[in-house]
Amino acid sequence: MxxxxxxxxxxxxxxxxxxxxxxxxxxxxxxxxxRNHHLFQPLLYQVATTVLATSEIAWPIRRLFRDRRDVTTVLxxxxxxxxxxxxxxxxxxxxxxxxxxxxxxxxxxAYFGRDEWESVAPGLKTLEDATTLRRRILLAFERAEMAEKTSELDSELTFAIIGAGPTGVEMAGMIAELANKVLPKEFRKIDTTRTRVMLIEAGPRVLPAFTEDLSAYTKTALEKLGVEVHTGKPVIAITEEGVTVGDAFIPCKTVIWAAGxxxxxxxxxxxxxxxxxxxxxxxxxxxxxxxxxxxxxxxxxxxxxxxxxxxxxxxxxxxxxxxxxxxxxxxxxxGKPVPAAFHYRHQGSLATIGKRAAVIDFGKFKLTGGLAWWIWGLAHIYFLIGTRSRAAVAWSWLWIYLSGQHSARLITQKETLKDES
Structure with a gap:
C-alpha cells in the first residue's frame, strides 16, 4: 500500500x-x-543596500533536506x-x-491597479529584486558622477521609497547611511552627502502597525540620518523622470516600492x-x-x-x-483527534533604522535605540539557517558597525550606466 x-x-x-x-x-x-533556494526575506533589504551578499541569506532547498529520504524536491x-x-x-x-x-x-x-509602475519602481520580495535594486542604487551614484547638468545630478541623487512600513523604513535608513557614511570618499566630482532620500507614506505616520510613540521615534531617527519623511499624501504618478506626490512633482531617477x-x-x-x-x-x-x-x-x-x-x-x-x-x-x-483551532502567538514587532538604531514592540515591553538594534540583530541571526550563515552575517554586521564600510557593493547583471528602467 x-x-x-x-x-x-x-x-x-x-x-x-x-x-x-x-x-x-x-x-x-x-x-x-x-526557485531552488529558501530565502530569509527579512534581510533582503540588506542585500539591496550592499550590506550582505546573496549567499548569506539564501540556502539551496535540496541541501536542507538532503538527509530526509521522505522528501522529494521539485524545481x-x-x-x-x-x-x-x-x-x-x-x-x-x-x-x-x-x-x-x-x-x-x-x-x-501590489501597485493598487497601477501595474505599469513596477518597471520604474521595483519592489523587494526575491533575490532578483534585491540585486536589481542594488544595481540601480549604485548606478545612480555612478551616473551622478558623470552628470554635466545640475538638474541631472539632483535627480540622480534623489531616492524615493514608497511606503513606510518596516521595509520602507529600513531601506530609507540604509540608503542614507550609504550616501552619508560609506561613499563620500570614493567619488571625486560629486558630494554624496547631498543625496536626497525621501520616505513617502500615504497614511498619517511611519510604521503604522507600531504604536504611535515608536512611530514618532522612528520619524525623528530617520530625519537625524537625513531622510525626508513625507506623510499624509499619496503617490499619484511614477515615471522614469520622477514621482508626483499630491500635486507636487519631484525629479527622481530611483524609486523603490514598499507600499503593498x-x-x-x-x-x-x-x-x-x-x-x-x-x-x-x-x-x-x-x-x-x-x-x-x-x-x-x-x-x-x-x-x-x-x-x-x-x-x-x-x-x-x-x-x-x-x-x-x-x-x-x-x-x-x-487517526487521533486533531489539535484545537490555530492560535497565533505574536512574538513582537521589530524594525531597524540605519545601522545603529531600531525599534522593538513586545507589547508591554518597548525598546528603542542602540540596544534595540543589538537585540534586533541577535533575533535575526538566531533565525538564520546554519552556523556558517549566522557567523557570516554576524561578522558582516560587526565589520560594518566598527569600520563603516559595506562589503557587497558589486554592480552585477547589466553593466551599463544607462537607466535600465
Whole structure:
C-alpha cells in the first residue's frame, strides 16, 4: 500500500516549517518551488543596500533536506490545481498527485491597479529584486558622477521609497547611511552627502502597525540620518523622470516600492473565497472550507485572530502556521483527534533604522535605540539557517558597525550606466 502523499507548494518560512514538522510521519512529501533556494526575506533589504551578499541569506532547498529520504524536491512552477483528480499542474507539463495539499506560495508587490509602475519602481520580495535594486542604487551614484547638468545630478541623487512600513523604513535608513557614511570618499566630482532620500507614506505616520510613540521615534531617527519623511499624501504618478506626490512633482531617477503586497494566485487555483489582496479565506484549522485536504498558510492565507483582525504576513506567523498544519496532518494520519483551532502567538514587532538604531514592540515591553538594534540583530541571526550563515552575517554586521564600510557593493547583471528602467 502506497504512503499518503503530501504536496507542499512554496519553500518559504511556512512551507519549510511544514516539511520539518512532518518528519516521522507516514507520508511521502513533495516540496515544489520555482526557485531552488529558501530565502530569509527579512534581510533582503540588506542585500539591496550592499550590506550582505546573496549567499548569506539564501540556502539551496535540496541541501536542507538532503538527509530526509521522505522528501522529494521539485524545481518547477505551479500553473494550477485539478481538485477532481487531486493533482498539481506544473509548467513543465508534469502532474503531481496529492492526498493532502499545502499551499504556502507567498505574495508579491501590489501597485493598487497601477501595474505599469513596477518597471520604474521595483519592489523587494526575491533575490532578483534585491540585486536589481542594488544595481540601480549604485548606478545612480555612478551616473551622478558623470552628470554635466545640475538638474541631472539632483535627480540622480534623489531616492524615493514608497511606503513606510518596516521595509520602507529600513531601506530609507540604509540608503542614507550609504550616501552619508560609506561613499563620500570614493567619488571625486560629486558630494554624496547631498543625496536626497525621501520616505513617502500615504497614511498619517511611519510604521503604522507600531504604536504611535515608536512611530514618532522612528520619524525623528530617520530625519537625524537625513531622510525626508513625507506623510499624509499619496503617490499619484511614477515615471522614469520622477514621482508626483499630491500635486507636487519631484525629479527622481530611483524609486523603490514598499507600499503593498498581493497574494499569489493560489486562491484562484482552488476556487476559494479571497479578500481584496487575494488571500484565501481558511477555517480554524487553516484548511479551505469544504476542502479539508487543502491547507493554505502564510501570506497566501487570510487567517483571523481572536479579535477578528487578520494574522500579519510576517515570518513568525508563517512558521507557526506551518508547524500547526504539520501537526494536523500527522494526527489525521495517526487517526487521533486533531489539535484545537490555530492560535497565533505574536512574538513582537521589530524594525531597524540605519545601522545603529531600531525599534522593538513586545507589547508591554518597548525598546528603542542602540540596544534595540543589538537585540534586533541577535533575533535575526538566531533565525538564520546554519552556523556558517549566522557567523557570516554576524561578522558582516560587526565589520560594518566598527569600520563603516559595506562589503557587497558589486554592480552585477547589466553593466551599463544607462537607466535600465
Amino acid at each position: 502506497s504512503k499518503h502523499r503530501v504536496v507542499v507548494v512554496g519553500g518559504g518560512f511556512g512551507g519549510l516549517q511544514t516539511v520539518h514538522g512532518l518528519k516521522g510521519a507516514d507520508a511521502d512529501i513533495t516540496l515544489i518551488d520555482r 518547477d512552477e505551479v500553473l494550477g490545481i485539478d481538485k477532481g483528480a487531486k493533482t498539481v499542474k506544473l509548467a513543465s507539463g508534469r502532474m503531481v498527485p496529492y492526498d493532502t495539499l499545502v499551499l504556502a506560495t507567498g505574495a508579491r508587490h 503586497v498581493q497574494a499569489s494566485p493560489a486562491a484562484r487555483w482552488i476556487g476559494a473565497s479571497a479578500d481584496r489582496a487575494g488571500r484565501a479565506v481558511v477555517g480554524p484549522d487553516l484548511s479551505v472550507p469544504e476542502q479539508p485536504e487543502i491547507f493554505v498558510i502564510g501570506d497566501t492565507a487570510l487567517v483571523s485572530q481572536d479579535d477578528g483582525k487578520p494574522v500579519p504576513g510576517i515570518a513568525p506567523a508563517a512558521k507557526q502556521q506551518g508547524e500547526y498544519v504539520s501537526k494536523v496532518i500527522k494526527t489525521r494520519l495517526a
